Amino acid sequence: NSNGFLVKYSNNSGWISNVRAGSFTSQGNHIKSSTRLVAFNTDQAGGGMLGLTSVEPGSDGKWTVTVIPCHADLVTDLDFSPFDDNLLATCSADETVKLWRVCEPEQEQPGGAEVTLCPGEGRLELVAFHPTSSGLLAVGSTKTAQLWDTSRQQSPLAALEPHGDQLQSLSWKQDGSLLASSCKDKKLRVFDPRAQLTPVQSAQGLQSNKDSRILWVKDSDHILTTGFDQMRGREVRLWDSRKLGSSLGSANLGTSNGHCLTDAPTRGVAMVPKLALDVMSCEVMRVLQLTDSFIVPINYHVPRKSGQEFHADLYPDTLGRTAAMSAAEWWKGGEKQQSPELPSSSAAPSRSPSSTSGLSSGFLPSPSQSGKAISSMLGPSSKFRHLQGAVLHRDTHFTNLKGLNLTTPGECDGFCANRHRVAVPLATAGGQIAIFELSQAGKLADTGLPTIQNSVNVADFSWDPFNSHRLVVAGEDAKIRVWQVPEGGLTETLTEPETILQGHTEKIYSVKFHPQASGLLASSSYDQTVRLWNLESGDEVKVLRGHQDQIFGMAWSPDGKLLATVCKDGKLRIYDPRKSADPVQEGAGPEGHRGARVVWVCDGKYLMVSGFDSRSERTLYLHSVESLSSGAIASAPTDVSPSTLIPFYDPDTSVVILTGKGDTRVYIFEIVPEAPYFLECASFNSSEPHKGLAFLPKTECVVQEVEVARGLRLSKTSIEPVAFRVPRVRKEFFQDDVYPDTAVWWESSLTASAWLAGSDGKHQSISLKPKDMTPVSEAPKEVQVRKYLPSSHYLEEKTDEQKKDEVCVCVCVCVCVCVLLLSE
Template identity: 40%
Template sequence: MYRFKSSKYKNAAPKVPKKEGWVSDINVGAPQSFGNHIKCSAAFKVFNVDNRGGGCLGILPLNDAGKKTRGVPLLHAHAEFVTDFDFCGYDDSLLATCSHDAYVKIWKIPQALLTEAVQANAKETLKPSSGVCRLETVSWNPVVDCVLASSANNKLVLWDVSKAKEISTNSCHEELLQSVSWKADGTKLVSTGRDKTIRIWDPRVQDSCAYAQGHANNRDSRVVWLGNTDHVLSTGLGANREREVTLRDVRNLQNPLKVLAGDSSLGIYLPLYDIDTNMLFLVAKGDITVSFWEVDIAKEPFLYECSKYLADVQTKGACLVPKRALSVMEGEVNRIQILTKDCIVPISYHVPRKSYRDFHADIFPDTRAPVPANVAHEWLSGKNNTKVPLISLDPSKRTRDLIRFDHELGTGAATEWLTSDVGVAGADGNQRNFLRQQTVAVDKPSLAPKPAPRTKLVPAKSVDESSNNKFNNNEQHNNGRHHQALDNKVKRQPSKGGGFKVRVSKYRHLNGNLGTRETQISNLPPLCKTIPGESEGFRANATRVAIPLATSGGHLAILEVSKRGRLNAGVLPSLICGSNIMDFCWDPFDDSRIAIACDDGRIRVWSIPENGLTESLTKPDFELKGHKDKVTLLKFHPSAKDILASASQDQSILIWDLDQQTYVYELEGHTDQIFSMAWHPDGSLLATVSKDQRLRVFDPRRSAEPLLTGLGPSGTRGARVCWALGGTHLITTGFDKVSARQITLYDASSLTLIHTEGIDVSPAILIPFYDEDSSTLFLTGKGDATIFCFEVLADTPNFFPLSHFKCPGPHQSVSFLHKNACNVAQVEFATCFRLTTTTVEPLAFKVPRLRSEFFQDDLFPDTRVTWQPTMTSKQFTDLCGKVPARVSLRPVQMSQLSDAPEVVRPAPKFTPSAGENRGSNYFEVNESSNRLRQELLIASMKQRIQYDDDDELPQDRMQGADDNEWSE
């Protein structure tokens, strides 16, 4: 009806590039949420992808196109499906995401992610205080620095991202909140929900909500605030399931200004509104139509339909490209990115002009500058800065690209934007001063391949100074007694050949020695095959081994190490729990006590008679009750007596005092199944890794919430965690996206990923054991026949492969013993028991040495006492910080290798080349070498012939010729 209304944009025509200009061969799948599934900044486009883990986003440069047969770069954002995401308006690399895993995360997208397989870490991880919730939307405040709105169930949660805290929570909707939109000046919000209402509020004021009945069908709805006006537009379904578009004036919310009814398709319109041109695009999920409308709130009919474009593909999601990224010199006034099941189609709207040599200012009004106009604390106090800074899109008025990456959380607008270069418009003098003080324009960075930066993860909670000291001032690790690890660091000294000397580890040629048949326990009964993957399924100490049996009722056989050989056929005496066994663990300070976790949520603690089991026991010493679901993991404290940690499928961890038979601490913060947990060597911290792909560090005596949270292994099939390098680092084992096994080293003070090493492809979870004295990491899994060995150092590449040990056949599990079980006289530095389907076999790892009659003090530093407690359970709960003692493993009768007399070795024989001068030094060296060789030969002959120096030789009895018999 344009004969009644003149418009500059009514003839804007859609232009779609050929398929070479699309992003094709991607796997989007069928994302289901209230988000748009694709968002763009002036530099990037991010979209949902079909991923088995469900928590990945595809990310590409904004103008990237072509086939992606090799896949697209992925941002591993969450453990479950990412429901919504939003780019910050004043930093083109700052992205907020939310997910069904109940977390909101803030990401600073590294450019290396586009060209290399780097792993980005979240800048912030936010958890709504409402507990378990369904997060559906996130939306940045358009003008206030670091203010973010998210929906959690029926609540609107407001965040101050710079401080990683909730500002407020408004519970206005009676049911699930479906859509949220800010007013352009950032003062108010509009939302729609499943309760069929549309609501307007100032989130800074409690109970300030105004509401009206929205669309009659609650299946889905969307809402958008029309710029800085008092009008909002919503889309949804009517009572007869027909699609509706409704325009409302917030000053008279109950009476819509305009209601447009469409067809009965179930795809909801996604409203995309450009506040600069008043152009409205309606794109419906599942449709192939893109409708272009103009909005004129000054007079009826308010909404004017201009054109429709029929695409060749069905829409899964859509978004507008920021005005700063448009080709203004080609008359491009808007661009839509359409997401389909396997491609992204850009649709550009161009205003036809006779010539595009000059910039057409009449169709490109000044647009919003990429800077905030207000800061969070002022906005929260009620101050509104409604005059938003604007910039010109005229290329002749600026010397820099309008893409911005330099914003830092918590620093206001961070740096200064040079207003003289970009031509700030629409702002008064005070605003210009604000801009000069707050922001800066930066050159557009190149998207060419660059070395991958290692991005640090900001912990979910700040680490206090005392906690940092645990990592940074670990004197026990750095006092020179730690395996002389410091002696084994990579020595990169230039060699004569111009290269570098390769470090040679003392453990490079370690070998494993399996016990003979006489030292094995054989003829085992059938083993239980239903033990969960979180459990090792086999535990041993120097006195006994525990094996779960394939007998209903939870039978755990206890075998005496001293009684080796072939077991008699029949039923073995065992501990009968009455419920399925989930995990079990020996007390490290008492070889006769064992704790067993069961699927009835109870932990049973047993004492084994001194001479072993002679009959089955059915009654434990006592039971621990506290978990609401199956107990899956048990870990005794490494230095405090009677302290036990247990993890359950209820996603909680309880710290028990066995002396009081009650739990003293409860740890929270997990959102999915806990795969593994490990105590810090000094027992002050507890690390966990879980199915939500998160690595967490707890200080259980000070807080129930994680001290640190970081990104763990990307796979969800299983993982393990252990401490390394004196507690300054963490090691995880897990799987990558294609189920390849890998190990990863983290800085424990920040959970920053340092290095990842691929192992092989196998379905078995790698179980790690770390020997802190030699810094050797042993890895093997159920069904493996190889035990992988690595030396772990803080120097790149961190994991130095040693000689891997291949067993004669596959095993079920391996259980390592305390250090005092090693036979140091045989140069054993680690010893364990190996469980196969029919045997228990001793296995020792040794280092070959020539002078093994001496104690190898370079291989055996003073070791930490792990077989005796350092403190009582009460001292632990009283925040005692005793450090475990260290003792020497040297037997009294053995002398140290460092004190042994030096062996005189023969000098190497030197043979000069032809024509080379044989100086006196050559003959002296060779004469000495020959003399030593003769002495060694004589000594060897004496041992073989067995004669003394005083014995008469046969030639001594022979008579020689007289002097007169010699001729002249």
């Protein structure tokens, strides 16, 4: 390219297939992109359906394409929110505007729109989000443009003066102060909606009434238009919005019946947001071309020698993803502007380990000065951001699993495991639970498996962390049954529990063992109480009250002194059971009422809650234990899905791994005790939905492979071990920055009676370093050795006469070769 750009058209393998783009007539574009997702028109349902795919491919290098039924008639235009990758606005010939909370194409899409607006001006043609204010939309109908605040859905903020003919295009100025339009009456108009409903500038600018587009040039006063001249030649013109009488310049692009979008046959073109570009390869622009059967990515790169440095001259500050103000604030005259924002790990998250790029901690012996500069420029990032999940060899799988219970309550994790065995609920009558020994992996028998029979439906169950043979099962009959699994596993069906705990008056939600004291169990129930049990005596020892509704989840603090609960009444509570039956602290929990989980993080200083926001989006919240009443100090939205994200927290790395029953994606975050608190890491994706994910003790991890967590993934027909590893180059060394001394949490520090009497315990710690490995912090630095010495090295060793002789010999050889070639 003469302008210095290297334009790369992907080969067929890089095209997004399974696309059925329709040929429809509307004023809007037919494809739009956020940093994560791509939405486009399809020919299905008369154009009322949209296709949805992702910007980046999945772990298999391919794109998943799904469709969403949106409207009863043609979708005429669409737009992603600049502040939310998953918020999509659509307008249609059915005279409605809808807002959708879409999610990854592999996941189940929402069944309906979150917001529906009815402008009442006939067929709608255009929709555009405001660039600085959240929830503010410009909507264009046949002749009228309206402004809507999505939080007040009854009527528009303003209806601008009608145009003289068909409205063809709308564009906001980057600072959000002005709105420009182009129209079939050949006029260009500029509106200041807060000052007046009539145009502040208007002029006969277009040469033809054929199709046109208008676009503000950044935050300047210049406007760019594309359209047709009087000879039907396509043209581009530049205008000063303050003087629309004549254009500042123009360029003719030749004659064609097609609109001036690209020079190739296309149904639409979308530009991928800047925050999704690969800056380390000097990608400055990415365009997605929609054709009848494919979406073709077109990448624009600036050739640079170094791909290891950030080239600041190519990337001026770009707009961030946080709205400067609300629609109401803007309408009242607010002039706040977005602050420039640097891309973080959550801006365009990797969809799989294979799609990540860049260098993680440990790829280099020590960070260079340029690396530090990039790190400070791009903001905080996690050393675990490239964490890779991998399913282990099939020899370690349990296969041919039949009769799995797929309808366990939302408060139940779905199954549980310890270092020796796994417990799986079955759908057969009598609340049966199958026990599988991890040392006996393989294909399971079709029939005749011994089980634990509880005689009632199972609500929740858990292994004793200090006794790998003891399993407690909570039933819907308000009883807790304690079972003892014999050494080597079940050889016959068990029907008589070791102990039955009775005290709750209604069915039980969940059970949780104390993290320090042996034989101490907490249970929550529909009777809105939490009860503590001493398993050694079989007695109920404490009853905690104060809940006003369903108890979604509970968790003991790491030191075992406190118990936290999250409830459907919207409250987060902390109890000190030995001092009071009432909560010692209360605070606001998640707004959504579909389910939640709570876990203590960062040495017990914070509570992380996994729940739903008011729009039913799954969201993570972080609360300070010292000021629970102040509300969440940080949040991290994930996606829209009906199942609650179940967290597993590793205190050694401060990494939390989350997934929901029925999901195919596993989210991973590092939690840090300072802003931004949540550092998103590469997620793990499975090929089929899983029913649960349980984790094993840290000693089961293979440190030689830099494995920081090992889990068991339960699917409909199998149990598969999954290893989560940090990619490192020098694996021959023990990565002591990843493996601090770990707590021996599988050994109790005191008895239940001692804890109830007021004593506290603390786990011992051990090192995971094998005896034959050296810590990487003590490893010798690698010396860079050049494969070949530079020519100057050889020349310095020779005299001038030797150099002349060598030159003469080379010349003679070249002459001889040329003569031989000519003679042939």
